[in-house]
Amino acid sequence: MRKKPLGKTGITVSELAFGGVEIGMPYGIGVKSQADMITESEAVQLLHTAIESGVNFFDTARLYGNSETIMGKAFQDRRGQVILETKCRQLRDTNGDLPDGATLKKIIKTSLLESLTALQTDYVDVYMLHQADLGILENDEIARIFTDLKAQGAIRSMGVSTYAVEETRKAIETGVWDVVQLPFNLMDQRQAALFDQAAENGVGIVVRSVLLKGLLTSKGQQLHPALANVENHLRRFDELVQTGFPNLSTLAIRFVASFPAVSSLLVGIDNQDYLNQSLASINGPHLSVETMARAKALAFPDPAFLDLPYWDRMGWLN
Template structure:
């Protein structure tokens, strides 16, 4: 396992980070309810194995069901071996507004305190806004509260989780956030246009959706007819898989990590085999310049269509 600096945070993180949503709640393709999930003791063993494999960055959130509590049990005797990243409860109320003044501070502080108790620690290495939309990023009070948590020593770094490219651009431009978690992969490279600026500003980048929920792997599956063009495009990448890159997941992960700004690729892991597969993707030489340039030119033509959350709602996944 290789390690990279997370921007200017002073944190060194593994190139593969453990996505904790799957161990905390039913999530992902083929997971309908708790009967499809790992039992708690097996989840703890998986987290320990991840440490043994060199992973030190573990991502979770208040909204990930039992994920924080399970990580708390797993890491209570191993706190110095892990970099814990979690996210605040969604800031917008049911009517879409953002609390103000003391109400905002109390809400964020209460959410953080819940996370600290669940994770059995007295500080977080990285604390993020869970989906920082444009309105949240323009809200100076939100940034002030998160910055205060750093001053109090409750968190070492603060960040935002975003979806849209304009949110990435805005988060970097504020100069207030230490790290950004964003979607990026072979197919959807839109956020990559801001990587150089993030690197210059010392903003750490953690990417998610690097494997598009398993679509950019060798686990072949029957796609919904609405995704026929997507599947055909993915098969173009398969033609580049060979001796040096024996699997599509390795090609996809190495491509994303070839950007200097990208510190870690977040992989959802709920099976030992998925953990082993994730570790293999970063073994060996880094991707070459020629192949990197080729892949940059192979993004999906209609990247706006690549909305996995919407596909899920449509019943396409």
Template sequence: MPYGLNMSQASHKMQKDDAIKLLHYALDRGINFFDTARLYGESETIMGEAFAGMRQDVILTSKCKHFRLPDGSLPAASDLKKIMTDSLHESLRELRTDCIDVYMLHYGDLEILELEEVYELFSIFQQEGLIRYPGVSVYEPEETKKALDKDFWKVIQLPFNLMDQKQGEHFHQASAQGVGLVVRSVLMRGLLTDKSFQLHPALKDVQAHLHTYRKLYTDDSQTLASLAMKFAASIPEVSSVLVGFDKVEFVQEALSIFNGDYLNANDLKMAKSMSYPDQSFLNLAQWDKNGWL
């Protein structure tokens, strides 16, 4: 499905055969960790077909459906269990597997992270061999803190990038507890690239801040995207960095960037000091609602 800035009018979607070829291309070149979800369009179905017969070569992460009701409330315990159980079995069927390596709550907010039914059900899924490790996808640092304090989740997926580093305050605790951190939004939907965006006037300070990262470039061919990806990969507590691609060239570019040669200690320290001054303002979902994107 389309993903990025200015996607309200986007209609482009990869053809299934092209997507499968691209997945095979990535796998053949050593990329073995793939992230999907029940709510990501046809992604699970396509991955299931692409990796049929080679399941042992890939690590799959998927996420259950959201289960908040339209009015924002949570369903009764019995309904909640049915939603989660049905969602898992749908994922298993579409992915053509009998076990998902990392199975996640798709956005565990503070209230959801307190639901005992969730922990009971994930424990059952694990005991039955349907999932290997329980994980949770979060947005806010306080959700990460709550997830870590529960000492149950083995993987946490969270947003983290050059601009928005507020989640970093909990990385040490995650590492100490042996919790894997999977970082998303490393390019902020394409904002942290060298594409020419003329942002809404309300975002003029954001646009100005993007230009300050040029002082971190190590050579004339450096790009903001490569800097952003190398920055995320330079954080020792980060287990995996999620990037999307719909062209072979993007896979090739990612492989050239994630080559083990990342920011040195001084450059990493400087990059950490250059996060956006008002971290709470960095809310792309709210910017969308405001009509700024």
């Protein structure tokens, strides 16, 4: 497993990061309830197998159901072998407003304490804001709270999880945040415009949505009629896959890994087959210049439509 520096944090992470949402709560296409998930003991064994296979970077969040608790049980006797990334609870209230400074501090510190307890550790390697919009990124008090936690040693580095390009740009330009986790994949390539700026500023890039919630796998077929254009576009990758890739997911993973600015990429893993496939993909060669050019040219023409939370609300992913 190749390892890369996580920006200027001094932390080295595996190219493949274990995305922990699927082991903690029902998530993804075709996963509707606990009955569709692996058991806790199976999840612990899967995490152990990932470590033994060279993965050292594990992503979770306070909002990922039992994910933190399961990781805590899996890593209690091997904490030194793993890099843990987790995210605090959402900061906005039910009206969408940000609370005052004292309340923000309480939310962030309480959420971190909950995470430390669940993870059975006394520090987090990467502590992140979950869904950091522009208003949150422009709030100096929030950045100050995270900076204080870093100075106290409760967290080794601080980061933000963003969605929009303008959010990522703002996070980089503040000069405060060490790591940005962002969505990027074969279909939606908009965030690549900021990769060079991130590298120049020493900001580590962690990519999620690499497989677009499973659409860039064999699951990207027989989709809801509202997603007909998406499904038709997915078939455009077939010719490129046939140039030397066992499947679309392998192409999707190697595409993201081939960007030098990307420190690590998250893949949601909830069974041994997915882990094996992800390992085979990440441990293969990066894409050639020609293949990269062809893949870049196949980006979806209307990336703003690739709004998976909206699709979920509309029932299009059931």
